[in-house]
Amino acid sequence: GQNIDQPTEMTATEGAIVQINCTYQTSGFNGLFWYQQHAGEAPTFLSYNVLDGLEEKGRFSSFLSRSKGYSYLLLKELQMKDSASYLCAVRDDNYGQNFVFGPGTRLSVLP
Amino acid sequence: DAMVIQNPRYQVTQFGKPVTLSCSQTLNHNVMYWYQQKSSQAPKLLFHYYDKDFNNEADTPDNFQSRRPNTSFCFLDIRSPGLGDAAMYLCATSRDQVQGWQETQYFGPGTRLLVL
Numbered sequence: 519g520q521n522i523d524q525p526t527e528m529t530a531t532e533g534a535i536v537q538i539n540c541t542y543q544t545s546g547f548n549g550l551f552w553y554q555q556h557a558g559e560a561p562t563f564l565s566y567n568v569l570d571g572l573e574e575k576g577r578f579s580s581f582l583s584r585s586k587g588y589s590y591l592l593l594k595e596l597q598m599k600d601s602a603s604y605l606c607a608v609r610d611d612n613y614g615q616n617f618v619f620g621p622g623t624r625l626s627v628l629p
Numbered sequence: 630d631a632m633v634i635q636n637p638r639y640q641v642t643q644f645g646k647p648v649t650l651s652c653s654q655t656l657n658h659n660v661m662y663w664y665q666q667k668s669s670q671a672p673k674l675l676f677h678y679y680d681k682d683f684n685n686e687a688d689t690p691d692n693f694q695s696r697r698p699n700t701s702f703c704f705l706d707i708r709s710p711g712l713g714d715a716a717m718y719l720c721a722t723s724r725d726q727v728q729g730w731q732e733t734q735y736f737g738p739g740t741r742l743l744v745l
Contacts (some may be wrong), residue, residue: 551733560736561672616662617734618703619671626723 524606529626530596538591538604546560546611550583552591553605555622561605564613565591597628601627632656633737635720641743643733647737650705652720660704662734663695664719670720677704707742715744 521543530536531536542550549568553561567573567589579592591604606620633654642648652661659680664672676685678697692714694706705712718741721734 558717558739558741560645560737561738563733616674616677619673621671622669624669 520562522606523619524604524607524620526621527624527626529628530593532596532598532627532629534596536592536596536625538593538606538625540558540589540606540620542587542589542606542608542620544587544608544610544612544618547584547608549609550580550606551581551590551607551609551617552578552589553607554604554620555605561597564604596627598627598629601625632697633720633722633735635718635737635740637740638691638738639741639745642707643745644712647708648707648710648742650707650718650720650742652703652705652737653701654720654722654735655701656722656735657700658722658724658735660723661697662719662721662723663693663703663705665714666717666739668718675705699711708724710742710744712744715742717741 523541551566552564555566564578565580567574567580570582570584572579572581577594582589588603595616603622604622607617609617636651645673662677663675665675666672674686675689675693676695692708696704717739719739720737723732
């Protein structure tokens with residue numbers, strides 16, 4: 519089966535840096551995705567990793583270590599609008615290449 | 630703009646009264662998904678279509694059915710909604726999933742279902 523774990527909640531200050539971790543166990547790993555979801559809205563795509571290493575996209579970066587089953591999303595220069603849930607999702611070849619979502623991390627950015 | 634559209638955004642139904650949620654897409658993606666998301670939980674995949682091939686998740690209740698009459702449209706039918714079915718229902722699409730390609734899912738805005 520699949521298992522994805524993330525911290526439930528995090529709090530950070532405007533302008534700071536925050537790292538949201540995700541650990542996963544899956545048998546047919548084929549990519550890890552991070553999504554942002556504001557309350558009452560649909561998830562929106564942030565980043566994708568399939569090879570080990572860091573992918574940087576502006577204020578957001580995502581890291582993957584396949585051997586450790588570990589990823590993190592790094593948010594720099596936090597803004598109030600970054601307050602949202604951040605979902606880690608793994609695509610699994612043994613699950614019809616479907617996505618398995620983690621429980622999400624609710625980030626609160628304080629002034 | 631190409632997008633995934635869900636109607637209605639909010640749906641109120643009565644206990645046991647059938648309800649249909651709609652999803653359409655202008656992305657011409659061949660895969661469409663329906664997810665159920667309850668408050669503070671991860672989206673849970675109910676089923677997906679790969680073109681016309683229907684794939685049901687093992688733990689999706691029989692109360693939930695789906696139709697995909699063509700590439701652009703997909704419907705979620707809840708035959709006898711219970712109080713526990715109140716949730717956000719998300720439709721998503723993606724292209725063919727090729728090994729190593731960044732084929733993300735594109736989500737619609739969701740339909741929030743309330744069961745009275």
